[in-house]
Amino acid sequence: MNTGREIRWPAAIGRAGLVAFAVLVTVTKGVPGGDGRYFVPVAVSALVCGVVLLVPRLHWPVAPLVVTAVTAWWGALAISLLSVLVLDLAVARRLRAALACCAVAFGVNLVGFSPTRFLVDQAYVSMLVSWSFAIVIGLWFGNRRRLIQALAAERDHLRLEVQLREEAARVTERSRIAAEMHDVLAHRLSLIALHSGVLATRSDSLPAPVAERLGLLRTASTEALTDLREVLGALHEPDITQGDAALAPALKDVQELVEEARIAGQPVDLTTQGQPEQAPTTHRLAVYRIVQEALTNARKHADGAAVAVRVDYRTPATLVEITNPPGTSVATSVTSGYGLIGLRERVSALGGHLTAGPSGAGTWRLAARIPHPAAPAQNGTLA
Known part of the structure; x- marks a missing residue:
């Protein structure tokens, strides 16, 4: 200074x-x-x-x-x-x-x-x-x-203000990731508790050790679910309920997000390769958020432009790419850029890389590559 x-x-x-x-x-x-x-x-x-x-x-x-x-x-x-x-x-x-x-x-x-x-x-x-x-x-x-x-x-002063806003965007995105993982894990633990409870009701036809193990599994999953909600439940915003779909995007497919945009009058072309189940849950959460941010930015800055969305869930990496040409009008000129900062924070935390910017002829491109976790192959080498 x-x-x-x-x-x-x-x-x-x-x-x-x-x-x-x-x-x-x-x-x-x-x-x-x-x-x-x-x-x-x-x-x-x-x-x-x-x-x-x-x-x-x-x-x-x-x-x-x-x-x-x-x-x-x-x-x-x-x-x-x-x-x-x-x-x-x-x-x-x-x-x-x-x-x-x-x-x-x-x-x-x-x-x-x-x-x-x-x-x-x-x-x-x-x-x-x-x-x-x-x-x-x-x-x-x-x-x-x-x-x-x-x-x-x-x-x-402006430099400090930008740093504080970027840090706030990162903290907000981390809190959102933690809240979403809370919802996902709570859903999975609830399924475990539910199925173990159903099997426990049929303990008469099961061996005693198996029935005992099922009871322990149900108790442990229920206690884990309670502890998880107590620890991470505070991360939810007070005005959002547990049943809000926005808090559980992993349970929604990108196709639903695209359909909502089409109903709102936004032309979107979706190409999907592989199945969402082929990618980790964290990758599916990131893909959902990236597509959501890209469609929102396209409506703001390129209203009426056709948006092309391509998602590939297959190994070795989850790929997502959204492109759009210049629109017929600009819906709003107000922009902060902190949505992209949050996305970069999320993708970087998963070991991936996100790029955003013009790609020629006025086309805007938002793309991310998130590598899948390495898993040992059957012959002892890495897949």
């Missing part, structure tokens, strides 16, 4: 060069007529002013006092030194102090050392031009410095 000290004008080297130039000009002017009688006092005064102008701790209020006093005494010889001081004060938004230094130096000089008065050889003309120019340039650079500071602070 850029601080005010880092972007302060003039920069350290440039400002030191400017002060050195002003000191050199003053010393050079200290040899009027070539006799050099003012050389030593003028040179010492210029060097003292150069020191107070260069040392940061002396910028205020020592530098204004010393430079103003030297200019009031030496008059036209020290115009460049006071110009540097006025420039510094204008950059620091001390315009009143700059004008006061100019007025004091000019007023005192009129009654001070007569050989170096501003009225001699009309030196007051160059005085007015130099100090006015220094004030204008100083105000301009000061405003530029403050603008850069404001823009840098705004940039850092």
Whole structure:
């Protein structure tokens, strides 16, 4: 992050060069007529002013006092030194102090050392031009410095805000994944408890050890279901019930999602290879969410465009690809991009990769590849 000290004008080297130039000009002017009688006092005064102008701790209020006093005494010889001081004060938004230094130096000089008065050889003309120019340039650079500071602070604020929103999107997606897995596991455990309970009712025709094992299985599945709901149930949003279909997309097929979009008037072409059962449940959840996000984005940004959906559940990886050309109109221009961030988080957690962007001729493409978990083959090698 850029601080005010880092972007302060003039920069350290440039400002030191400017002060050195002003000191050199003053010393050079200290040899009027070539006799050099003012050389030593003028040179010492210029060097003292150069020191107070260069040392940061002396910028205020020592530098204004010393430079103003030297200019009031030496008059036209020290115009460049006071110009540097006025420039510094204008950059620091001390315009009143700059004008006061100019007025004091000019007023005192009129009654001070007569050989170096501003009225001699009309030196007051160059005085007015130099100090006015220094004030204008100083105000301009000061405003530029403050603008850069404001823009840098705004940039850092926006960057932090984007990071926080992205992190919130990731956390939300992780919570949604956990909630969906809760529903899926609860469904499977409920089936185990149900079937084991049905078999337990027929324990009279089963051997005693088998009947005992069935009873233990039913009790364990029921307790596991209760524990699962207690631990993960808090992840559900309070206004959504357990029976809401949106919380159990694995129990719905992508075909149903496509049919809903077609009923709403969105042209969708679905191509499916393999059976959903060939892919893990987590993959089916991810495919459902990816297709859902792609259809939603197509309605927002390419209304009326035909959407092509291709899903492949077969090994070695679950593939999903959604493409659409530009639409006839844009339904909305409001976009956040955090839906894609959540999808990338979900796909990355499964070891996959998701891409989204233009694919030529204005076509938009959203695709993901999620590798299936490796399973040992019968001959001891990996499938």
